Amino acid sequence: MTTAAYPTVWKKPPFIKSTYLRYSLWAAVLVYTFLALGSVEVNWSRVVEGADRGMRFVKAFVQPDFVSRWPNIWKGLVESLTMTLCSTVAGIILAIPFGLGAARNLVPGWVYIFCRAFIAVSRSFQEIIIAIICAAVFGFGTFAGFVTLTFATIGFLAKLIADEIEATNPHALTAMRATGASWWQQVNYAIQPQISPRTIGLCLYRLDINFRESAVIGVVGAGGIGATLNTAMDRYEYDSAAAILLIIIALVMVAEYFSGIIRKRIQ
Amino acid sequence: MSMLELRAVTKQYTANDLALNNVTLNIEGGEVVGLIGPSGAGKSTLIRCINRLTEPTKGSVTFQGRDLVGLSRRELRKARTSIGMIFQEYALIERLTVMENVLSGRLGYVPFWRSFLRKYPPQDVQRAYALLDRVGLLDHVNKRADALSGGQRQRVGIARALAQEPDLLLIDEPTAALDPRTARQIMRLISEICEERSLPAIINIHDVNLARQFVKRIVGLRHGEVVFDGLASELTPAVLTEIYGEEDWSKTIQKGGEEADAENEAA
Amino acid sequence: MSDTTSNYSDSWDRRSRAERLIRWVLWLVFVAVFIQSWRIMNEDTLWFFVEDAPRQFADISSRMWPIRWSYMDQLWKPLWDTINIATLGTALGVVIALPIAFLAASNTTPNAYIVRPIALFIIAASRSINSLIWALLLVMVLGPGLLAGIIAIALRSIGFVAKLTYEGIEEINKTQVAAVTATGASSVQVLDYAIIPQILPNFVSTAIFRWDINIRESTVLGMVGAGGIGLQLDASLATLAWPQVALIFIAILGTVVVSESISARVRKALI
Numbered sequence: 022m023t024t025a026a027y028p029t030v031w032k033k034p035p036f037i038k039s040t041y042l043r044y045s046l047w048a049a050v051l052v053y054t055f056l057a058l059g060s061v062e063v064n065w066s067r068v069v070e071g072a073d074r075g076m077r078f079v080k081a082f083v084q085p086d087f088v089s090r091w092p093n094i095w096k097g098l099v100e101s102l103t104m105t106l107c108s109t110v111a112g113i114i115l116a117i118p119f120g121l122g123a124a125r126n127l128v129p130g131w132v133y134i135f136c137r138a139f140i141a142v143s144r145s146f147q148e149i150i151i152a153i154i155c156a157a158v159f160g161f162g163t164f165a166g167f168v169t170l171t172f173a174t175i176g177f178l179a180k181l182i183a184d185e186i187e188a189t190n191p192h193a194l195t196a197m198r199a200t201g202a203s204w205w206q207q208v209n210y211a212i213q214p215q216i217s218p219r220t221i222g223l224c225l226y227r228l229d230i231n232f233r234e235s236a237v238i239g240v241v242g243a244g245g246i247g248a249t250l251n252t253a254m255d256r257y258e259y260d261s262a263a264a265i266l267l268i269i270i271a272l273v274m275v276a277e278y279f280s281g282i283i284r285k286r287i288q
Numbered sequence: 289m290s291m292l293e294l295r296a297v298t299k300q301y302t303a304n305d306l307a308l309n310n311v312t313l314n315i316e317g318g319e320v321v322g323l324i325g326p327s328g329a330g331k332s333t334l335i336r337c338i339n340r341l342t343e344p345t346k347g348s349v350t351f352q353g354r355d356l357v358g359l360s361r362r363e364l365r366k367a368r369t370s371i372g373m374i375f376q377e378y379a380l381i382e383r384l385t386v387m388e389n390v391l392s393g394r395l396g397y398v399p400f401w402r403s404f405l406r407k408y409p410p411q412d413v414q415r416a417y418a419l420l421d422r423v424g425l426l427d428h429v430n431k432r433a434d435a436l437s438g439g440q441r442q443r444v445g446i447a448r449a450l451a452q453e454p455d456l457l458l459i460d461e462p463t464a465a466l467d468p469r470t471a472r473q474i475m476r477l478i479s480e481i482c483e484e485r486s487l488p489a490i491i492n493i494h495d496v497n498l499a500r501q502f503v504k505r506i507v508g509l510r511h512g513e514v515v516f517d518g519l520a521s522e523l524t525p526a527v528l529t530e531i532y533g534e535e536d537w538s539k540t541i542q543k544g545g546e547e548a549d550a551e552n553e554a555a
Numbered sequence: 556m557s558d559t560t561s562n563y564s565d566s567w568d569r570r571s572r573a574e575r576l577i578r579w580v581l582w583l584v585f586v587a588v589f590i591q592s593w594r595i596m597n598e599d600t601l602w603f604f605v606e607d608a609p610r611q612f613a614d615i616s617s618r619m620w621p622i623r624w625s626y627m628d629q630l631w632k633p634l635w636d637t638i639n640i641a642t643l644g645t646a647l648g649v650v651i652a653l654p655i656a657f658l659a660a661s662n663t664t665p666n667a668y669i670v671r672p673i674a675l676f677i678i679a680a681s682r683s684i685n686s687l688i689w690a691l692l693l694v695m696v697l698g699p700g701l702l703a704g705i706i707a708i709a710l711r712s713i714g715f716v717a718k719l720t721y722e723g724i725e726e727i728n729k730t731q732v733a734a735v736t737a738t739g740a741s742s743v744q745v746l747d748y749a750i751i752p753q754i755l756p757n758f759v760s761t762a763i764f765r766w767d768i769n770i771r772e773s774t775v776l777g778m779v780g781a782g783g784i785g786l787q788l789d790a791s792l793a794t795l796a797w798p799q800v801a802l803i804f805i806a807i808l809g810t811v812v813v814s815e816s817i818s819a820r821v822r823k824a825l826i
């Protein structure tokens with residue numbers, strides 16, 4: 022075959038067509054990286070000092086101490102687990118009305134705006150910030166943690182439920198309306214069957230998240246294993262801290278395993 | 289010695305089922321063989337055992353005087369560069385451009401840095417352009433593969449296989465995903481190309497009529513065994529019953545003949 | 556004929572009744588567990604405080620007023636730090652996550668019995684531990700500052716990005732891989748041509764999504780000394796400077812809303 026007439030070079034067309042835009046983007050990325058890295062100050066002598074403590078912590082992971090603080094760890098665990106369960110259940114129950122209210126195709130405008138605003142606030146603030154406020158309002162302890170996690174669960178689930186409802190097949194809803202069904206009947210027959218399986222999966226996923234979060238909000242006084250961990254760290258009891266972290270990792274892995282099984286069975 | 293010799297090739301996927309049972313087959317230089325047989329007969333398995341995308345359990349595959357079954361990974365890669373393959377579902381890399389897909393046929397010949405930077409040697413690029421011209425896609429060089437129609441994609445698949453400068457083509461149901469007209473065009477393209485370059489090929493094909501029209505030698509496979517090996521003109525109802533099982537084949541063959549005539553007139 | 560029909564429907568009925576019974580028992584157990592949990596959880600709760608909550612809330616809200624807008628001058632730098640922690644941390648995490656994802660995916664792992672479990676454990680450990688706890692540990696080692704925050708964010712992001720990516724890798728189209736393998740390509744070339752193009756859009760989208768989450772997470776890292784606006788929040792809370800706290804909340808809300816819309820827009824453009 023004669024090939025002499027064909028070009029000998031080929032260049033892949035760039036992802037961003039405009040040359041000007043492409044180079045400005047590269048320049049922007051470079052300048053940003055430079056500025057951002059410049060804003061990081063590292064105190065190397067402090068790092069060298071800390072390296073020793075870091076080593077001790079790594080060693081603690083190899084030889085965690087479950088025993089000497091076991092009563093505290095156990096209490097923290099029970100608090101975390103009960104907090105997780107209660108807040109997930111309460112969060113789910115409350116997320117349903119907020120989710121319905123945040124679905125544009127179901128409710129009047131003012132309800133929609135109110136629910137969406139509530140969800141936006143709940144999602145924007147890190148659990149820690151909510152926990153600080155809750156600890157100030159409800160007093161230190163597990164109840165503050167419970168309210169924090171419930172609040173966060175509502176924002177998380179209500180948004181997903183609402184988005185799911187908005188994406189459902191609209192014909193089912195129209196058909197139900199045409200039969201003269203009441204609002205509740207419409208939701209029950211046209212919406213619920215379409216969103217149930219995925220929503221249950223999401224609830225299990227949130228249970229998982231709540232446990233992980235329950236392990237951290239204790240740092241600011243909202244109870245749970247996080248409080249135990251914080252105390253251990255303050256007392257430089259690295260082997261107990263390592264034990265707590267290992268327990269958290271193990272529980273999350275177990276929870277993930279079981280929720281995977283349940284999710285598979287639902288679908 | 290034949291170009292390609294399969295000796296007693298056996299493939300066992302599961303303990304009690306033989307996908308291929310003692311298949312022995314010789315293919316001479318420049319010969320195009322049509323492989324027919326019911327679904328699950330082992331056609332794909334046979335083709336994949338030749339370039340060892342599937343490892344044969346027993347037997348030998350001698351290509352240009354070398355047994356491919358005993359080759360090390362490195363030697364196998366080298367051998368694969370001279371065996372082109374065309375797939376039923378095209379198997380293009382959808383997110384890459386047409387040109388990258390064709391150039392990927394050169395991967396076994398170029399060092400990693402060239403393939404990574406898309407800086408192929410000039411003669412490779414030139415050949416790729418020539419091939420795209422041959423299959424009628426010169427206007428689509430920079431399109432993404434997923435922007436093409438089925439027939440166009442299969443043309444890219446053909447060009448990719450030819451970019452390897454192969455000494456053998458393995459073709460697995462090239463037309464199964466295409467409409468009847470496009471299927472014919474693709475089959476004609478393949479048989480023309482094989483003739484132009486006196487390139488031997490094995491073509492898996494479901495459509496008996498298409499096989500009879502474009503391929504001289506037919507091999508029939510049933511339950512992993514060769515039950516027919518002869519000229520396309522020798523495909524009688526009795527033979528088809530032997531391969532596929534009981535059915536009224538006289539109509540198929542007759543009708544096939546008429547269709548082929550009409551096609552020839554139209555062309 | 557009618558006899559067999561009645562037999563059939565009878566047996567169907569019985570099974571369904573048993574199923575319903577199991578369902579009721581499960582629900583009952585669930586409610587009992589919930590009530591028991593609620594009691595244990597609230598053993599140490601002082602209901603006096605809880606009853607007082609609405610008043611407390613009103614009190615704190617009123618003390619936030621008027622918001623101290625002038626404090627914003629001192630917040631720009633911490634906000635910039637917060638964004639840098641999130642961005643650099645995400646970048647670092649993503650770079651580490653990619654190879655781990657390939658080691659963890661069952662179809663690309665070099666060794667399914669040793670390497671893969673290790674990769675999966677790294678992913679699980681990274682995901683189980685909140686970035687604030689990572690920060691707590693890192694501040695202890697590295698001292699307070701941005702570096703601890705960046706690494707904390709990176710460590711938490713590895714698991715998230717690697718998990719979603721390795722699940723994507725396991726779902727890639729196998730024939731495309733076979734096609735590239737059949738050309739005689741080496742395994743790095745197969746990675747480059749057949750696997751990476753398939754997972755890239757998903758991977759980039761995951762990374763941007765994680766960046767968005769990390770902006771939120773990095774707003775609190777300062778509470779344990781790992782830099783960013785959390786430092787100011789901690790200081791303002793310690794001095795009960797509620798008008799400043801209110802402004803910090805507004806600043807966080809603004810940053811989060813902007814980053815979320817950026818992330819949503821970029822992800823849409825990529826897909």
Ligand SMILES: Nc1ncnc2c1ncn2[C@@H]1O[C@H](COP(=O)(O)OP(=O)(O)OP(=O)(O)O)[C@@H](O)[C@H]1O
Binds near residue numbers: 302325328330332334
């Ligand atoms: N990866 C695999 N693992 C286990 N069994 C397999 C595998 N691939 C194929 N088989 C089995 O091997 C037998 C032959 O399959 P093969 O795909 O070669 O048939 P085929 O003739 O190409 O069929 P079709 O016309 O449907 O493509 C079938 O029974 C199939 O179930």
Ligand SMILES: [Mg+2]
Binds near residue numbers: 331332333
């Ligand atoms: Mg097949």
